[in-house]
Amino acid sequence: xxxxxxxxxxxxxxxxxxxxxxxxxxxxxxxxxxxxxxxxxxxxxxxxxxxxxxxxxxxxxxxxxxxxxxxxxxxxxxxxxxxxxxxxxxxxxxxxxxxxxxxxxxxxxxxxxxxxxxxxxxxxxxxxxxxxxxxxxxxxxxxxxxxxxxxxxxxxxxxxxxxxxxxxxxxxxxxxxxxxxxxxxxxxxxxxxxxxxxxx
Numbered sequence: 454x455x456x457x458x459x460x461x462x463x464x465x466x467x468x469x470x471x472x473x474x475x476x477x478x479x480x481x482x483x484x485x486x487x488x489x490x491x492x493x494x495x496x497x498x499x500x501x502x503x504x505x506x507x508x509x510x511x512x513x514x515x516x517x518x519x520x521x522x523x524x525x526x527x528x529x530x531x532x533x534x535x536x537x538x539x540x541x542x543x544x545x546x547x548x549x550x551x552x553x554x555x556x557x558x559x560x561x562x563x564x565x566x567x568x569x570x571x572x573x574x575x576x577x578x579x580x581x582x583x584x585x586x587x588x589x590x591x592x593x594x595x596x597x598x599x600x601x602x603x604x605x606x607x608x609x610x611x612x613x614x615x616x617x618x619x620x621x622x623x624x625x626x627x628x629x630x631x632x633x634x635x636x637x638x639x640x641x642x643x644x645x646x647x648x649x650x651x652x653x
Contacts, residue, residue, distance in 0.1 A: 461615060464488035468619035469497060480549065480602035482611035487602065487618075492533065494618055495553035498598045499560020501621030502591035504628075507568055507581070515581030517569040522582050526562035533559050553599035560621065561588055561595065564628075571632045 465474060469489035480487040480494060487494055507513070517523070533555040539545050540552075547555075565582040582588075598614055606614060 460612065461485055461488060464615055464619045468622045469493045478549070478552070480553075480606075480611070482606055482608055485608065485611060487611070488615050489618065491549040491552040491599075491603070492537070492556040494602060494614075495556030495558075495595065495599050496533075496560040497556075497618035497621040497625075498553075498614065499557040499562075499591070499595045499621070500564060500625045501560075501617045502595045502598075503561050503564040503588075504621065504624050506587055506591045507564055510581075510587065512578050512581055513568060514572045514575070515569055515578040518565065518580050518582040522580070522584065523566060525585060526566055526582070529558035529562040531558075548603070550600055550603035553602065554596060557592070557595045557599055561591055563625070567625075567628060567632060571628075571635055 465486075465488040472489040472493040474489060476486050478490045478492075480491060489497065518526070536547055536552065536555045540547055565588075569581050598617070601610060602614060
């Protein structure tokens with residue numbers, strides 16, 4: 454067993470904990486099987502691309518997006534819900550690339566909503582996502598990655614995408630735990646001083 458195959462086995466074991474990891478629903482390259490299914494691959498690649506975009510923008514303490522932008526991010530997640538229910542109820546059987554793109558929508562939307570929650574009590578910049586333009590290149594990069602997985606990524610590219618997807622997953626899990634724990638140790642609100650009572 455070579456090192457690259459061992460890497461795929463490691464990622465299969467430790468990334469995408471909620472994925473069913475069925476081989477028949479996962480991308481393949483020759484004899485290699487992607488560590489997660491198409492839908493989770495899209496989700497994790499979307500996470501990776503969005504976190505890279507946020508890192509490049511340098512606005513980790515930006516404010517929460519406007520309601521309109523936040524709802525648009527949530528709307529990106531609806532195709533996964535609709536397609537997942539349709540497949541589960543045997544209404545249709547989506548091809549791998551389509552499953553991957555529905556997962557991509559979820560991965561693209563989550564980081565832009567999660568990052569501002571870490572500092573919702575002390576934002577120091579403009580809204581992290583003021584419009585949808587910053588999502589353009591992560592969406593293009595993630596979409597090309599999903600299509601490459603379905604239509605024949607080379608052996609090395611296949612493994613690079615597996616590492617990128619796992620990196621997106623690990624960053625998300627760590628970031629989610631950070632936001633969750635920080636919500637319990639937010640700065641205490643100073644209590645007003647009590648004025649001494651005057652004696653009659």
